[in-house]
Amino acid sequence: MHIAVNVRHYLKGRIGGQENYLQAILRGLARRGQKLTIFAQPSQFQAVREMVGAPVEVWAVPEEGRAMLQAIGGGGFDLLFCPLHTLEPLDPPIPSAVMIPDLQHEFFPAYFDDRALQWRCRNYEPSARNASVVLTCSEFSKRTIVERYGVAAEKVVVCGHGVDVEFLAQPAGGGPPAEAMALPAEYLYFPAFYWPHKNHANAFQALKLLHERGHGELHLVCTGGGDWAPAQALVEGMGLSRRVKLLGRVEGSVVPELYRRSRGLLFPTLFEGFGIPVLEAMQLGVPVVTSRGGAAEEVAGGCAVLVEAGDPAAIANGVESVLADVGLRRRLTEAGRARAGLFSWDRAVDRTLEALQRVAAVGYRGPAQIEVTEWPVISVVICGEEAAASVRRQDYPHVEMLCGVEGCSGALVNVLRDGDEWLPGAAAMVAQAWRRSPRAGVIYGLARRGDGVVGRVPYVYEDLNYGPVWAGAAAFYGRAAFEGAGWLLGEGGGLVEGPPLPYGRGSTTDSRTGSRTGAGRGALDELRLALRVARGHAVVGLTECLAVWGHDFSLHDEGLEQVRDEAIELILEQFEYVPLEWIDGRAVLRLAGGTGAMSGRWPSLLRGLAVNRGRRQRYWHDWRQGGASR
Numbered sequence: 001m002h003i004a005v006n007v008r009h010y011l012k013g014r015i016g017g018q019e020n021y022l023q024a025i026l027r028g029l030a031r032r033g034q035k036l037t038i039f040a041q042p043s044q045f046q047a048v049r050e051m052v053g054a055p056v057e058v059w060a061v062p063e064e065g066r067a068m069l070q071a072i073g074g075g076g077f078d079l080l081f082c083p084l085h086t087l088e089p090l091d092p093p094i095p096s097a098v099m100i101p102d103l104q105h106e107f108f109p110a111y112f113d114d115r116a117l118q119w120r121c122r123n124y125e126p127s128a129r130n131a132s133v134v135l136t137c138s139e140f141s142k143r144t145i146v147e148r149y150g151v152a153a154e155k156v157v158v159c160g161h162g163v164d165v166e167f168l169a170q171p172a173g174g175g176p177p178a179e180a181m182a183l184p185a186e187y188l189y190f191p192a193f194y195w196p197h198k199n200h201a202n203a204f205q206a207l208k209l210l211h212e213r214g215h216g217e218l219h220l221v222c223t224g225g226g227d228w229a230p231a232q233a234l235v236e237g238m239g240l241s242r243r244v245k246l247l248g249r250v251e252g253s254v255v256p257e258l259y260r261r262s263r264g265l266l267f268p269t270l271f272e273g274f275g276i277p278v279l280e281a282m283q284l285g286v287p288v289v290t291s292r293g294g295a296a297e298e299v300a301g302g303c304a305v306l307v308e309a310g311d312p313a314a315i316a317n318g319v320e321s322v323l324a325d326v327g328l329r330r331r332l333t334e335a336g337r338a339r340a341g342l343f344s345w346d347r348a349v350d351r352t353l354e355a356l357q358r359v360a361a362v363g364y365r366g367p368a369q370i371e372v373t374e375w376p377v378i379s380v381v382i383c384g385e386e387a388a389a390s391v392r393r394q395d396y397p398h399v400e401m402l403c404g405v406e407g408c409s410g411a412l413v414n415v416l417r418d419g420d421e422w423l424p425g426a427a428a429m430v431a432q433a434w435r436r437s438p439r440a441g442v443i444y445g446l447a448r449r450g451d452g453v454v455g456r457v458p459y460v461y462e463d464l465n466y467g468p469v470w471a472g473a474a475a476f477y478g479r480a481a482f483e484g485a486g487w488l489l490g491e492g493g494g495l496v497e498g499p500p501l502p503y504g505r506g507s508t509t510d511s512r513t514g515s516r517t518g519a520g521r522g523a524l525d526e527l528r529l530a531l532r533v534a535r536g537h538a539v540v541g542l543t544e545c546l547a548v549w550g551h552d553f554s555l556h557d558e559g560l561e562q563v564r565d566e567a568i569e570l571i572l573e574q575f576e577y578v579p580l581e582w583i584d585g586r587a588v589l590r591l592a593g594g595t596g597a598m599s600g601r602w603p604s605l606l607r608g609l610a611v612n613r614g615r616r617q618r619y620w621h622d623w624r625q626g627g628a629s630r
Helices: 018-031 042-052 065-073 114-130 139-149 175-180 200-212 229-237 255-261 276-283 294-300 312-324 326-340 345-360 385-392 426-436 461-466 479-484 521-534 560-575 586-591 601-611 613-625
Strands: 002-006 035-040 057-060 079-082 096-099 133-136 156-158 187-191 219-223 244-248 264-267 288-291 305-307 378-383 399-402 412-417 442-449 452-454 475-478 539-548
Touching: 002 065, 018 035, 018 042, 018 345, 035 042, 042 057, 065 461, 079 345, 096 114, 096 345, 114 139, 114 539, 133 139, 133 345, 139 156, 139 294, 156 345, 187 200, 187 255, 187 276, 200 219, 200 229, 200 312, 219 255, 229 244, 255 276, 264 276, 264 312, 276 288, 276 294, 276 326, 288 294, 288 312, 305 312, 312 326, 378 385, 378 426, 385 399, 385 412, 412 426, 412 479, 426 442, 426 539, 442 521, 461 521, 461 560, 475 479, 475 521, 479 521, 521 560, 560 586, 601 613
Parallel strands: 002 035, 002 079, 035 057, 079 096, 096 133, 133 156, 187 219, 187 264, 219 244, 264 288, 288 305, 378 399, 378 412, 442 539
Antiparallel strands: 412 475, 442 452, 442 475
C-alpha cells in the first residue's frame, strides 16, 4: 500500500509516550514493505527521517486545510493514516485510519488550557466518526470511545503497545550516565511528564507519609519532560527536597537502569490510555504500584499492587506492602515478566497493518453508524412571514417557531430573518444528521442566494479564515454550543443576552439611495458565531441545499470598509493569519453578492505584510498566487 501519514503535530521530545509509539509503528510499517509518504512540519523533516530509520518521502504539511485535502486526493495514495490523535483532514477522499489513545479531555477537561481543549473537542469526535477505522491502545480506551462518541465497537481496533529495545537487552551495568546521576540507595521510580493527570502531587504526599511511618531513607526519583519548576516548588514546600530527585528528561538508554536500581515503580496516574511505564517495569521484573481502574490496571493484568490514585494514604499503603513483603515482591516480579511477554511492538504493528489493509481493500464497507433513537426538537427564531411559511411547509413535526426571545426548548437552534427560507425537507435532513452526531456544535448545509450557492462542504476549520463556511439560514446550532458562544438562553429558554441575531437587527434604509446602514454588521456577527462554535465543537456539514439565504447585506451598504477592518481583526486574533481574500476585500464583496476586490494589488500587498507580521513569507506566496482558489 501507498500510505499518506499525517504527523503535523509531531514535535520531537514533546509528545510524551506517543513518540515511542510513532517510531515503532512507522518503522514497522516500512519494514513490512509499505510505502510511506509522511506529511510533517518542515522543522521536523530530519527528526522524522531519523525516527523512521528507512528511506521515506517527507512532504511539508500545507498551511491551508483544503490544500491538504487536495494533496491527499491527488497523490495516488491508498489510505490516509493519522497516528497522532485526530483525523486531518476530517473528510478525506480516501480510506482513513486514526489513532486515538485516550479521551482524557472528556474526563478531566480542567487539565487542558483553553486552546488545547477546544482543539480536542473540535476534532476528536468527528475523527472517530469519520475515519474508516479507529486504532487505540487498550480495551479501556476502546470502551470510552464507543460509549462517549457512539462509534460501533467493531470499528475500533485495539493494537496495544510494546517496549523499546533497551528494555529487551541484557543489563550491562549503569555505566557513566547512570553513575553521574548520583542515585540514592533506596528509591521508587516515577517516569512521567510533569502533567496534571500524572498525579505527582499525591505521589509526593505519599512519600511524606512513608517518612512519617519510619521509611526515612526512601527517595523518589522522577524523570520526564515538561516544566518541573512547579514540582520543585511543591517539593520544597513539603520539606522533601532532600528526598525527591527531579532529573527531568534523560536519555532513553539510561531508563532501564533507573528501573532496575529502584525498589519499585510508583505510577499513581489519574488517567491513562495505556500506561507504558507499567509494561516497562514488568518487562524488567520491577514491582509495580499503580492506579486502580482504567488502562493502567488493565495493562498490569493482576501483576501489580493497585491503589486509589486520589488518596495519598492508600498510595503509601501500597508502597509499604511492596517494601515489607518479600514474597509479594517475588510474585509480582515473576508474574509481571510473564504478563509483559504478551505485549510487543511487532504484535502492535501486525494488528495495525491488518486493520489498514482491511479498510483499504476494494469494496470494503464499514459498520453502520450508531444513532440515537429520539428525534430532536428544532427551535427556529423567525423574523418574517416568508420564513414562517417555509417552516410550516416542512414534513417534520418536531419544530417550534419563536418570535423573538420567548421560550426555546429545542436541541437545535436556527435563525431565519426576513427573506430567509427553509427548503422542503431541510428539517428532516438536519434531524437525521443530529441523530448520528448528537454532540455536534453545528449542523450546516448549503444555501441558495440568487443564482449561486453559499457554503462549503466538507468543513475544514483551518479555512474558516477564508470566509464563512456556512450561511446563517442553513446553520442549525446545538443548544449548548449556541449558549456557550454567547447567544444565551435564559431560565425560560429565551434568547436574552449576547450579540444581536445575525442579519436581523440594526440596519436602516436610506429613502433616497436605497442603501442600508449597519446591515453588514450581521455578517460579522455570523462570522463571530461560526468561529466561537467551531473552535470548540464538532461540526457536521451536509452536501444538500437547506435554505434560501436572503439577508440584506448588499453592495450598496455603507461601511463596507469598516466591516472588512473588523473582520481582519477578528480573523487575526483567532488564526494569526489573514489571507488575501480579506485584505483586498473580496471575501466581503462575496458576502454582499458581488465580485472583484475593494483595494488594488499593491495596496493589498503592503497592508497584508503589515497585518501578517509573523507570517509574511506565507502572505507573500499567497499574494503572488493571487489568493487561494476557494
